[in-house]
Amino acid sequence: MENEKLLMTPGPTMLPPSVLEVMRRQIIHHRTKEFEETLNSLANNLKTIFQTKNSVMTFASSGTGVMESAIVNLFSPGDKVLSVSIGNFGDRFAQIAEAFQLDVVKLKYEWGQAAKVSDIKDILQKAGSENIKGILITHNETSTGVTNDIKAVAELTKNTDILLVVDAISSLGGLELKMDEWGIDCVVTGSQKALMAPPGLGFSALSDKAWAACDKSTMPKFYWDYKKYKKGLDGTGENPPFTPAITTMQAQAVALKLILEEGIENVYGRHKKLALATQAGIQSLGLELLANQENSSYIITAVKAPNGIDISKVIKTLNQKFNIMITGGQKELKGKIFRIGHCGFVSGPDLIKTFSALEMALSQEGYIFESGISLKAVQNQLKN
Amino acid sequence: MENEKLLMTPGPTMLPPSVLEVMRRQIIHHRTKEFEETLNSLANNLKTIFQTKNSVMTFASSGTGVMESAIVNLFSPGDKVLSVSIGNFGDRFAQIAEAFQLDVVKLKYEWGQAAKVSDIKDILQKAGSENIKGILITHNETSTGVTNDIKAVAELTKNTDILLVVDAISSLGGLELKMDEWGIDCVVTGSQKALMAPPGLGFSALSDKAWAACDKSTMPKFYWDYKKYKKGLDGTGENPPFTPAITTMQAQAVALKLILEEGIENVYGRHKKLALATQAGIQSLGLELLANQENSSYIITAVKAPNGIDISKVIKTLNQKFNIMITGGQKELKGKIFRIGHCGFVSGPDLIKTFSALEMALSQEGYIFESGISLKAVQNQLKN
Numbered sequence: 049m050e051n052e053k054l055l056m057t058p059g060p061t062m063l064p065p066s067v068l069e070v071m072r073r074q075i076i077h078h079r080t081k082e083f084e085e086t087l088n089s090l091a092n093n094l095k096t097i098f099q100t101k102n103s104v105m106t107f108a109s110s111g112t113g114v115m116e117s118a119i120v121n122l123f124s125p126g127d128k129v130l131s132v133s134i135g136n137f138g139d140r141f142a143q144i145a146e147a148f149q150l151d152v153v154k155l156k157y158e159w160g161q162a163a164k165v166s167d168i169k170d171i172l173q174k175a176g177s178e179n180i181k182g183i184l185i186t187h188n189e190t191s192t193g194v195t196n197d198i199k200a201v202a203e204l205t206k207n208t209d210i211l212l213v214v215d216a217i218s219s220l221g222g223l224e225l226k227m228d229e230w231g232i233d234c235v236v237t238g239s240q241k242a243l244m245a246p247p248g249l250g251f252s253a254l255s256d257k258a259w260a261a262c263d264k265s266t267m268p269k270f271y272w273d274y275k276k277y278k279k280g281l282d283g284t285g286e287n288p289p290f291t292p293a294i295t296t297m298q299a300q301a302v303a304l305k306l307i308l309e310e311g312i313e314n315v316y317g318r319h320k321k322l323a324l325a326t327q328a329g330i331q332s333l334g335l336e337l338l339a340n341q342e343n344s345s346y347i348i349t350a351v352k353a354p355n356g357i358d359i360s361k362v363i364k365t366l367n368q369k370f371n372i373m374i375t376g377g378q379k380e381l382k383g384k385i386f387r388i389g390h391c392g393f394v395s396g397p398d399l400i401k402t403f404s405a406l407e408m409a410l411s412q413e414g415y416i417f418e419s420g421i422s423l424k425a426v427q428n429q430l431k432n
Numbered sequence: 433m434e435n436e437k438l439l440m441t442p443g444p445t446m447l448p449p450s451v452l453e454v455m456r457r458q459i460i461h462h463r464t465k466e467f468e469e470t471l472n473s474l475a476n477n478l479k480t481i482f483q484t485k486n487s488v489m490t491f492a493s494s495g496t497g498v499m500e501s502a503i504v505n506l507f508s509p510g511d512k513v514l515s516v517s518i519g520n521f522g523d524r525f526a527q528i529a530e531a532f533q534l535d536v537v538k539l540k541y542e543w544g545q546a547a548k549v550s551d552i553k554d555i556l557q558k559a560g561s562e563n564i565k566g567i568l569i570t571h572n573e574t575s576t577g578v579t580n581d582i583k584a585v586a587e588l589t590k591n592t593d594i595l596l597v598v599d600a601i602s603s604l605g606g607l608e609l610k611m612d613e614w615g616i617d618c619v620v621t622g623s624q625k626a627l628m629a630p631p632g633l634g635f636s637a638l639s640d641k642a643w644a645a646c647d648k649s650t651m652p653k654f655y656w657d658y659k660k661y662k663k664g665l666d667g668t669g670e671n672p673p674f675t676p677a678i679t680t681m682q683a684q685a686v687a688l689k690l691i692l693e694e695g696i697e698n699v700y701g702r703h704k705k706l707a708l709a710t711q712a713g714i715q716s717l718g719l720e721l722l723a724n725q726e727n728s729s730y731i732i733t734a735v736k737a738p739n740g741i742d743i744s745k746v747i748k749t750l751n752q753k754f755n756i757m758i759t760g761g762q763k764e765l766k767g768k769i770f771r772i773g774h775c776g777f778v779s780g781p782d783l784i785k786t787f788s789a790l791e792m793a794l795s796q797e798g799y800i801f802e803s804g805i806s807l808k809a810v811q812n813q814l815k816n
Contacts, residue, residue, distance in 0.1 A: 052458045053458075055460075055461055059675065060459045060460075060462070060675070060678060061459070062458065062459065063458060068457070068458065071455040071456050071679065072452045072453065072455050072456035073452070074436045074437075074446065074447060075439065075447050075624075075630055076437060076439075077437075077439055077441055077444060080757075108492060108493050108497065108632050109492050109493060109497070109655070110492045110655070110674040110675050110676070110677075111674070112655050112673075113492065113655045113674070116654050116655045143654065147654040148652045148654070246459055246678060246679040246680070247462075247492070247675045247676065247677055247678055247679075248632045248676075248678075248679075268509075268531055268533055270496070270527070270528045270531040271493070271494070271496050271528075273531075290494040290495070290496040290497070291444070291494050291495060291622070291631045292494070292632075293492075293494075293630065293632030293677070293680070294631055294632075295455065295630040295631075295632070295680075296630070296677070296679075373464075
């Protein structure tokens with residue numbers, strides 16, 4: 049009598065029933081009026097969620113693919129970029145840039161910390177604004193549960209020629225990100241996190257400044273070529289240029305409608321409330337957040353493993369006994385933290401259920417606390 | 433009271449009910465035992481269908497993406513390759529190679545013709561075997577309904593250093609292609625044609641010779657990097673390296689089981705029978721195939737539009753009145769041909785239905801023939 053697994057993971061995230069329903073529909077052809085409705089709906093609603101006037105491109109791709117798309121369209125080999133990394137996915141962006149022979153200046157932080165805007169400012173000033181062509185930065189670092197202050201970084205770049213390229217894969221649709229207003233030049237994201245669709249779609253949007261930069265890029269490209277997509281969106285080429293992931297796009301269109309029905313501000317508010325409730329629950333158990341509370345993500349909460357407890361066993365108990373999936377640390381944080389995702393299609397009751405299971409699993413491993421204390425703390429926060 | 437649209441198109445193709453069923457399942461995480469079952473099932477069954485001992489890589493991608501993956505992993509800028517093109521998708525392979533600065537020698541045929549192996553032999557002999565690093569060729573050209581004789585081309589390359597790279601996007605699983613036995617070095621395909629899954633997955637498999645060539649490639653790459661996938665498949669890295677298109681892969685696993693349950697030889701036989709029945713139906717109507725009968729594809733049949741008939745109206749009538757989608761010509765064949773796909777999840781009754789609608793639509797446009805004649809011809813061929 050097993051329930052479906054509750055994923056409290058950083059992605060993929062749970063799919064709403066109406067998203068699942070559209071997935072089971074017989075395939076339709078992509079060069080049809082019927083699919084044009086999906087394309088139009090996606091086009092409009094993606095603009096709203098990206099908070100941009102420009103078109104958002106949809107790729108059949110993982111998140112890593114659209115990160116690559118940004119590099120190969122905006123830059124040329126040898127271009128100097130500043131990579132700001134606070135964890136695994138920040139490092140990945142730098143690795144992609146290096147693979148494509150960019151000259152990567154690395155600003156790295158201890159895992160669990162947020163980037164300091166003053167550090168970025170110093171580097172830009174020392175380099176001179178002519179020198180650094182772009183900044184690569186993660187909005188929400190999934191590996192550490194830390195959010196960077198993108199608005200403040202954009203203040204440094206928006207009246208310069210520097211391109212601000214933001215990996216918003218785990219944040220877009222869950223955390224506020226005002227692309228045009230803040231002055232971000234490129235935002236990339238994926239379908240499988242706050243956007244509540246299955247994995248398999250990557251999205252990218254550009255500022256006018258970034259579109260102009262595409263004209264100067266000498267990097268070889270074909271599949272990721274933004275200009276091919278632009279032609280499709282302008283009506284001067286096929287839209288999209290290649291056979292799209294039809295069903296996943298239909299699912300994404302439904303999921304975006306759900307987000308807009310709830311209201312994007314309400315969705316942000318729900319993510320914040322769930323995050324604060326998670327923090328309260330964690331602290332009531334005497335556990336410690338990995339990040340400072342002011343940088344701790346509203347998407348995923350990273351928690352230090354308590355001394356003397358084998359955290360992998362706790363995670364395993366949640367998974368096997370309670371059918372709830374949370375995750376451990378990646379790379380250098382392996383065995384040292386656990387992470388509770390609260391992103392996308394997640395509700396207060398899901399969180400209560402997770403803390404109930406967490407209490408039982410921690411208790412089983414010998415961790416001492418007052419039974420039910422975290423449920424009370426979570427509940428109190430959810431009431432606010 | 434509308435039925436679902438019957439797609440007699442070159443792809444996407446209709447999805448079997450059990451494939452649709454798995455699409456509506458709640459998402460599962462990709463780093464789990466449950467998904468490992470999908471990965472293992474795919475790994476084994478893809479090898480069987482590719483007819484190779486080596487691993488088959490799965491990408492979140494359109495078909496064009498895996499074509500690009502072959503170029504960037506097997507070659508380096510400046511490498512000379514021979515592009516053999518008999519239509520739109522052959523041209524695309526050359527365009528990708530050019531975008532990545534390969535030195536592309538082009539062997540092009542009039543649309544509707546198959547490549548002549550003797551022409552390829554001549555070019556290789558004149559160039560000397562040291563000179564040409566690879567051949568890019570389409571197995572089944574969707575735009576013209578023509579199949580190339582890959583076995584014969586492989587005879588020219590298999591005991592040389594030349595890499596034979598085959599775009600089998602519209603053929604694999606529907607047409608015989610014995611990768612290892614024939615000596616093909618790289619086969620790429622997609623999920624949405626004979627493999628009977630939704631679009632969004634690309635696949636690539638390499639010979640040992642091609643794997644060795646990857647070590648020499650200096651082309652920049654990250655998302656498409658075959659070595660990252662190999663590490664995952666060897667157990668020395670994460671498998672797959674990036675968040676996969678989970679649901680589509682589950683659907684693909686179900687679809688491959690269906691193919692193997694039917695028996696791959698029987699599936700090839702069904703495609704052949706449907707193609708021959710289509711040819712018989714077309715000829716009974718006094719219509720002409722675009723290709724010579726011996727090269728005419730078992731995946732899709734291209735038919736010359738009869739003189740004086742606006743073929744776009746015929747296609748529209750099938751679509752709007754009979755809810756059956758066939759397609760017209762691409763690019764230089766626009767308005768000059770129509771194409772009936774009979775690929776993947778298609779049966780004899782689907783074909784009968786299509787010819788019935790075709791007769792009525794042709795008649796409506798004033799084309800003269802004996803009513804029912806094509807149904808009889810198709811039926812007689814299906815009985816064989």
